[in-house]
Amino acid sequence: MSVIPYPEVTSLFKYMPWPGFARDTLLEQQIWYSSMSAFNDPFEGIYEIQDDISVHVAIALAAKVRAYSHWDDVEGYIRTRVLHSRQNSLALSDDFKAVVKQHVEAAREQIRSLGVLSLSMVPDSILLWSHYADEHKGICIEFERNIDEDSGILENSRPVIYSDLYPTPSVDQLVLDPRALTNKVVYTKSHHWAYEKEWRLWKDKGNQKHPLPGPVKSVILGSNWHGSQEDIRRICRDLNADLVQAKIVQGRYDIEFETIQHRET
Template identity: 35%
Template sequence: MDFPDVKQLYMYRPPNEFTTKILETMKLWASKPGAFNDPFDCDLDVAGRITEADVLHAATTEHGHRSQWPADIRRFIDSILDENGQFTQAERDRLDREIELLIDDNRNSGVICLSEVNDSILMWSHYACNHTGICIEFERTPNNALGDIEIASPVNYSSVYPHIDLGKMLVHRDGQTLDLMLRYKADCWSYEKEWRVFRDLGNAPSPLVSRITKVIFGLRTPTPYRQVIQSWCDARGIRTVQAAKVNWTFKLDIPV
C-alpha cells in the first residue's frame, strides 16, 4: 500500500442534517469540482491542441521506429494524415471532440475530500462551523478503497498552475493526465493535507469509502446535536471522542 503511514483519513463536517444523513444512510456526497470553494481548484486549462508530432511521438514511444510499427498502426497513422503530413479535417474534428468529452467527464465527476489530519484548528473553524461540528475518521487499509492509490490519493500542492498536456495524454492513455489535474491545488492550501476520492458521477450520493472508525466532537458541538450523533454512532457501533484544548498552546488534543 502506498503511504503506509497514513492509516486514517478524516472528514470535517458542520452540525447540519446533511452530516447526520451520513450516519443515517452510511453514504457520502460526491461533489462536482465546480462546487469547490476555491475557483482555481480543478479549473482545467488545455495547453494547445494535439499535434501531428504528438501522434507520431506516441506511436514511436509505444512501438519504436516506424519500420517496427504493426501493420494496423501504420494503416491508422496513414489514414489520419494527408499527403502533407497534416491531420485530415475529419481527424482534427474527432480529436477535438474526444478531448472536450474527456474534460467534460472530469468536470462532471464526483469528488470526496478527506484530510490526513484531525487536529487542524483552521479546518475545524472552516469546515466544522467554528468547532461546532464533528470530524469523521475513516479507516485506511490495503484492502479498502482508501488504500488503493488509483482510487484515493493525496493532493499535489503547487505554486505553478497546472495545464493539460494533450501530447502526454496520447502516450499515457489511462486518464491519469486529466486525473492529476484534478488533484492539484495552490500551495496556500497545503496545511489541509488533503486526499481525494473520485467517483464517476458528481452531485450524487456515494457509498462509504471505507469503514467509519471514530467520530470526534468539536470544542463547541451543541449538546442537542451531540446527542443526535451519539445515538447514531451507538447504533452503528462507532466510537466517539471529544476534542479538547491543550493548555498553554495553540493545539487540539484528539484521543487516539
C-alpha cells in the same frame, strides 16, 4: 498480498457541521461528492492543455482506434487516413484531428461531471475545525483506510499536490491516458491551501451521495459541540466506532483528544 498505497496514511478525516449532513452521513453510511464547480475556491478546475498531438502518439492512437492485429493494416490506415505529406514533412489529417478532438472533449466532459470528496490527513487542524466544522461546534469523522475500500484504491484516491501553477496536461497525455486530465485537475490545488493536507477521492458522477470511503473508526466531537450525548453515543455504538471529545489545550494553540466511548474490539 495487495499492499495499500501510502501505507503510512492509515486514516482520513472529514470535518462537518452538526447535525446537518454529518448526522445523515453516519446514519445512511453515504457521503456527498460535490462537483468541482460547487467548490468554494474559484480556482478549482482551471487547467490548460498544452501543445498539439505528436506524430508518434498519433500512430499509437491510430493502432488503438483501429484495433488491428497486423502492423500492415495499421500502417495502411496511418498512411491513408492519419498522416499526409506537407512541405516535405508529415502532418496530421483533418479527419484524424477530429478524432483527437473527440478524445480531448471526452476528457473535459469527465471533469465537468465527476464528483469529488475532500478529506484531510489530520484531525487536529484548528483552521479546519473553524472553517468546515461550524467553528468547532461540529464533528470530524475518522475513516479507516482499507485496500478493499475507495480510500485504499490509488486510481481514485490520493493526496493533493499543491502548486503555484495550473495543471497543464498535454494532448499527448490525454490521448494515451483517458484519466490524465482528471488526475491532473482533481489532485492539483494552489499552494495557499497546503495547510489542509488534503486527500481526495473522486467518482464519475458528482453532486450526489456515494458509499463511505471506508469504515468509520471514530467520531470526534468539536470542543464547542453541544448536541445530544445520548444520540451520538447510540450512533457510534451502531457503527462500532470510538466516540472522542476534542478539547482546547491550555497554554498553547493546540487540540487534544479524549476517548469517551470505546468501540468493541
